[in-house]
Amino acid sequence: xxxxxxxxxxxxxxxxxxxxxxxxxxxxxxxxxxxxxxxxxxxxxxxxxxxxxxxxxxxxxxxxxxxxxxxxxxxxxxxxxxxxxxxxxxxxxxxxxxxxxxxxxxxxxxxxxxxxxxxxxxxxxxxxxxxxxxxxxxxxxxxxxxxxxxxxxxxxxxxxxxxxxxxxxxxxxxxxxxxxxxxxxxxxxxxxxxxxxxxxxxxxxxxxxxxxxxxxxxxxxxxxxxxxxxxxxxxxxxxxxxxxxxxxxxxxxxxxxxxxxxxxxxxxxxxxxxxxxxxxxxxxxxxxxxxxxxxxxxxxxxxxxxxxxxxxxxxxxxxxxxxxxxxxxxxxxxxxxxxxxxxxxxxxxxxxxxxxxxxxxxxxxxxxxxxxxxxxxxxxxxxxxxxxxxxxxxxxxxxxxxxxxxxxxxxxxxxxxxxxxxxxxxxxxxxxxxxxxxxxxxxxxxxxxxxxxxxxxxxxxxxxxxxxxxxxxxxxxxxxxxxxxxxxxxxxxxxxxxxx
Numbered sequence: 413x414x415x416x417x418x419x420x421x422x423x424x425x426x427x428x429x430x431x432x433x434x435x436x437x438x439x440x441x442x443x444x445x446x447x448x449x450x451x452x453x454x455x456x457x458x459x460x461x462x463x464x465x466x467x468x469x470x471x472x473x474x475x476x477x478x479x480x481x482x483x484x485x486x487x488x489x490x491x492x493x494x495x496x497x498x499x500x501x502x503x504x505x506x507x508x509x510x511x512x513x514x515x516x517x518x519x520x521x522x523x524x525x526x527x528x529x530x531x532x533x534x535x536x537x538x539x540x541x542x543x544x545x546x547x548x549x550x551x552x553x554x555x556x557x558x559x560x561x562x563x564x565x566x567x568x569x570x571x572x573x574x575x576x577x578x579x580x581x582x583x584x585x586x587x588x589x590x591x592x593x594x595x596x597x598x599x600x601x602x603x604x605x606x607x608x609x610x611x612x613x614x615x616x617x618x619x620x621x622x623x624x625x626x627x628x629x630x631x632x633x634x635x636x637x638x639x640x641x642x643x644x645x646x647x648x649x650x651x652x653x654x655x656x657x658x659x660x661x662x663x664x665x666x667x668x669x670x671x672x673x674x675x676x677x678x679x680x681x682x683x684x685x686x687x688x689x690x691x692x693x694x695x696x697x698x699x700x701x702x703x704x705x706x707x708x709x710x711x712x713x714x715x716x717x718x719x720x721x722x723x724x725x726x727x728x729x730x731x732x733x734x735x736x737x738x739x740x741x742x743x744x745x746x747x748x749x750x751x752x753x754x755x756x757x758x759x760x761x762x763x764x765x766x767x768x769x770x771x772x773x774x775x776x777x778x779x780x781x782x783x784x785x786x787x788x789x790x791x792x793x794x795x796x797x798x799x800x801x802x803x804x805x806x807x808x809x810x811x812x813x814x815x816x817x818x819x820x821x822x823x824x825x826x827x828x829x830x831x832x833x834x835x836x837x838x839x840x841x842x843x844x845x846x847x848x849x850x851x852x853x854x855x856x857x858x859x860x861x862x863x864x865x866x867x868x869x870x871x872x873x874x875x876x877x878x879x880x881x882x883x884x885x886x887x888x889x890x891x892x893x894x895x896x897x898x899x900x901x902x903x904x905x906x907x908x909x910x911x912x
Contacts, residue, residue: 414545414546414547414548414549415430415540415543415545415546415547415548415792416547416548416549416550416551416578416792417429417536417547417550417784417785418430418553418586418781418782418783418785418786418787418788419532419535419536419550419551419552419553419781419784420553420583420780420781420784421452421484421528421531421532421552421553421569422452422484422608422609422610423452423482423484423485423608423610423611423636423637424451424452424482424608424609424610424638424751425450425451425452425609425777426449426450426451426452426465426531426532426535427448427449427777427778427780427781428440428441428535428536428538428539428781429441429778429782429784429785430539430543430788431786431788431789431792431794433792436789436794436795438593438782438783438785439782440778440781440782441538442542443465443466443535443538444465444466444534444538445465445466447466448778449777450465450466450531451468451469451481452481452482452484452609453465453468453469453472453479453480453481454468454479454481454483454527454530455467455471455475455478455479455480456478456479456480456520457478458478458518464530464531464534465534465535469481472669472673473666473669473670473673476502476503476665476666476668477504477665478517478518479503480515480517480522482497482500482610482638483527483528484528485497485610485636486513486515486524487525487528487562487566488524488558488559488561488562488563488564488566489512489513489561489562490511490513491505491506491507491511491512491514492507492511494513496634499642500638500641500642502665502668502669503515503517504516508523515527523568524565525565525566525572526569528565528569529569529570530573532569532570532573533573533574536550536573536575547575548575548576549575549576549577549578549791550570550576550577550578551579551581551785551788551791552566552577552581552784553580553582553583553586553780553783553784554566554580554581554582554583555583555606555611555613555631556582556584556585556606556613556615556626556629556631557612557629557630557631557632557633557805558582558611558633558805559633559806559861560806560861560863560893560910561861562633563580563891564910566580567580578787578788578791579787579791580890580891581784581787581800582613582615582802583606583608583780584604584606584613584614584615584629584749585604585615585617585626585800585802586782586783586784586786587606587779587780587783588602588604588617588624588747589783589786589798590775590782590783590785590786591772591779591783593783593786600618601616601618601619601627601738601742601743601744602616602617602619602743602744602745602747603729603732603733603743603745603746603747603766603769604746604749605725605746605749605753605758605762606631606749606750606753607636607749607750607752607753607758608636608637608749608750608751609637609638609750609751609752610636610637610638611631611633611635611636612631612632612635612636612725612728613629613630614728614729614732615629615732616629616732616733616735616738616743622796622797623799623801624798624799624800624801625801625826626800626801626802626803626826627735627736627737627738627803628732628735628736628824629735629803629805629824630728630729630732630735631728631805632724635724635725636752637679637750637751637752639721640679640718640721640752640755641672641676641679643714643717643718643721644678644679644709644714645671645672645675646717647713647717648675648678648690648709651707651709652692652705652707655707656703656705658703658705667695670692670695671692674690674691674692678709679714680754682709682711682714682755682756683754683755683756685711686712687708687709687710687711689708690706690707690709691704691706692704692705693705693706711756715757718757722757722758722761725758725761725762726761726765730765735824736824740765740766740767740769743766743769744769744770745770745771746762746766746769746770746771747771747772747779748762748772748776749779749780750776750777750780751776751777759771786798800889801826801827802826802889802891803824803827804821804824804825804827804829805823806851806853807819807822807823807852808820808821808849808851808863808885808887808893809821809852809853809860810833810835810847810849810883811847811848811850811857812857813838815856815857815858816855816856817852817853817855817857820832820833820883820885821885821887822853827887827888827889827891828887828888828889829886829887830885830886830887831884832882832884833882833883834880834882834883835847835882835883836876836879836880836881837871837876837877837878837879837881838876838877839876840874840875842871842873843869843870843871843872844867844868844870845897845899846865846866846867846868847865847867847883847895847897848862848865849862849863849864849865849866849885850862850863851863863893863910864895864910866895866897866906866908867906868897868898868899868904870902870904871899871904872899872901872902879899880899880900880901881897881898881899882897882898883895883896883897884896892909893909893910894909895907895910
């Protein structure tokens with residue numbers, strides 16, 4: 413039997429870990445370059461060669477148009493949802509035939525899931541070689557606030573890579589698994605603050621003997637470290653204009669990529685010191701001359717331009733506490749997950765909300781992968797079993813005849829769960845009944861996410877309001893949804909499955 417390994421497929425970096433059977437310890441598996449963090453970057457060469465990870469990142473500045481990064485932000489999202497993100501991406505993204513986001517590289521159309529699968533394949537093959545064992549299945553972390561489509565896209569990436577998905581584990585749960593395994597102590601309640609490259613999650617967790625229960629989830633799918641990078645790019649661009657009298661050419665993808673890379677490095681420095689220097693040597697100006705640009709950015713300036721982004725972290729945290737019916741004083745510990753939580757302002761904001769909690773900051777970038785490895789060890793039998801009680805982050809409902817949302821399962825409901833509702837026909841003498849299944853709790857259906865449409869043919873043609881139909885919605889422990897529509901009089905029914 414092959415091994416089970418854990419993977420944190422991140423927006424900016426990806427990590428792989430496994431459970432060492434002899435020591436019963438989760439360990440990070442190094443990449444081809446010997447490092448823990450593999451950049452989630454893929455470059456497509458003009459001769460068909462594909463570079464992944466460090467090699468792709470190192471050559472991104474020279475060929476940004478054919479180098480894909482941050483593909484996780486596109487997975488499971490329609491093109492219309494990512495228009496605000498396009499300015500950050502030097503490569504081409506176009507709408508697909510069904511409105512999905514498609515990456516166009518050298519005339520080839522690639523799904524974001526394909527990019528994810530290339531990263532997965534490269535890392536799993538490397539991991540298998542290093543541990544000298546075959547890999548049968550993978551445990552993959554996903555943001556807690558990922559939608560059904562985004563989770564399904566993650567499943568497809570694993571399928572395209574040719575591996576068996578052992579489980580999708582939400583990243584805060586994985587992180588708490590690792591932290592609790594590592595310290596061998598369990599707080600009664602904790603909050604996981606997960607700010608990665610592309611998403612922000614806050615999860616409230618409750619604990620019992622060998623039990624980990626998700627009490628509430630909230631977050632912002634459109635907020636991550638990449639957004640702070642963008643604000644820093646804007647600040648540096650303006651400083652160069654004022655101090656050097658030159659405009660950074662936004663039409664030059666190579667220069668823009670160099671600027672972004674320099675700003676990312678400066679942001680990391682600002683997590684440790686009060687100022688950082690952003691240098692751009694050998695820049696060709698519009699007059700054809702070569703210039704060296706260098707500006708200083710202070711932590712105060714960075715915090716100021718990112719003020720609105722920092723404040724966007726606050727409401728999801730407070731709402732998660734409301735949904736969990738717990739006050740901030742009732743939280744015993746706070747865990748930081750994701751490299752973007754290293755920003756001082758993020759930590760200070762969270763400490764202000766939870767002044768009496770204990771804080772766990774060690775290995776925020778590795779916690780998800782190591783937690784996924786703990787889960788892998790449980791599946792393999794190397795570690796003691798630990799029960800996860802998950803919850804769905806979004807409500808599930810249907811659209812009524814007036815275009816409103818009729819909620820069947822409310823957000824933060826513990827899974828597995830089964831609920832049913834009864835409806836009637838809104839049209840007289842129809843032999844077909846269609847039900848629109850939605851994700852979200854907005855009042856109007858159009859403001860929620862469409863999951864599926866289930867159509868039942870051959871129903872009894874009766875006057876409006878006479879037919880009786882039952883809708884059953886089931887969500888299993890893997891957050892996979894099944895919906896059954898049945899006619900009471902004829903027992904006619906139809907079931908559809910929605911992988912989440």
